[in-house]
Amino acid sequence: xxxxxxxxxxxxxxxxxxxxxxxxxxxxxxxxxxxxxxxxxxxxxxxxxxxxxxxxxxxxxxxxxxxxxx
Amino acid sequence: xxxxxxxxxxxxxxxxxxxxxxxxxxxxxxxxxxxxxxxxxxxxxxxxxxxxxxxxxxxxxxxxxxxxxxxxxxxxxxxxxxxxxxxxxxxxxxxxxxxxxxxxxxxxxxxxxxxxxxxxxxxxxxxxxxxxxxxxxxx
Numbered sequence: 001x002x003x004x005x006x007x008x009x010x011x012x013x014x015x016x017x018x019x020x021x022x023x024x025x026x027x028x029x030x031x032x033x034x035x036x037x038x039x040x041x042x043x044x045x046x047x048x049x050x051x052x053x054x055x056x057x058x059x060x061x062x063x064x065x066x067x068x069x070x
Numbered sequence: 071x072x073x074x075x076x077x078x079x080x081x082x083x084x085x086x087x088x089x090x091x092x093x094x095x096x097x098x099x100x101x102x103x104x105x106x107x108x109x110x111x112x113x114x115x116x117x118x119x120x121x122x123x124x125x126x127x128x129x130x131x132x133x134x135x136x137x138x139x140x141x142x143x144x145x146x147x148x149x150x151x152x153x154x155x156x157x158x159x160x161x162x163x164x165x166x167x168x169x170x171x172x173x174x175x176x177x178x179x180x181x182x183x184x185x186x187x188x189x190x191x192x193x194x195x196x197x198x199x200x201x202x203x204x205x206x207x208x209x
Binding site for chain 2: 004005006007008009010017019021022024025026027028037039055056057059060070
């Protein structure tokens with residue numbers, strides 16, 4: 001299982017909640033240069049033509065890539 | 071509300087989507103720092119390449135185990151900036167080029183060197199957002 005954990009505050013106190021998903025789950029990172037949604041694990045292509053696997057850490061510049069395959 | 075979307079595949083390869091709605095201040099856990107503490111988006115952290123405090127984003131995920139959670143560090147930076155201090159190195163006043171304009175209480179009592187440098191005989195204890203610090207008191 002893949003766990004995504006979140007924290008927020010209620011009345012000044014932190015609230016934690018975890019969500020379990022199958023291992024092949026990908027979180028939505030953002031939208032690529034063509035406006036298509038890109039999830040973790042998708043094949044994406046940069047402006048230099050190189051193809052890689054989308055990772056969450058690319059969130060801030062995901063719009064520089066386009067989706068190749070899901 | 072803040073929306074997080076997930077995509078999975080079942081054993082037949084069918085795509086399934088799931089959307090989770092959380093409060094606006096919800097933050098995703100990015101990983102664990104070098105002290106094994108959980109770091110969430112928006113937390114103050116010290117990065118491994120320098121001593122500055124930054125706001126944690128998912129961008130730090132690849133090197134999160136080399137970062138360290140810096141509780142209140144960003145707030146302390148804001149206070150220092152407000153008092154005209156340009157840089158802040160990991161909360162250790164001995165690493166400063168100039169004695170900082172404020173003296174955070176968690177450093178202990180203000181040093182004689184700091185008092186002499188700023189000409190402060192009786193530092194005033196102030197509190198901003200739960201962070202206590204001494205200063206000249208004329209602000």
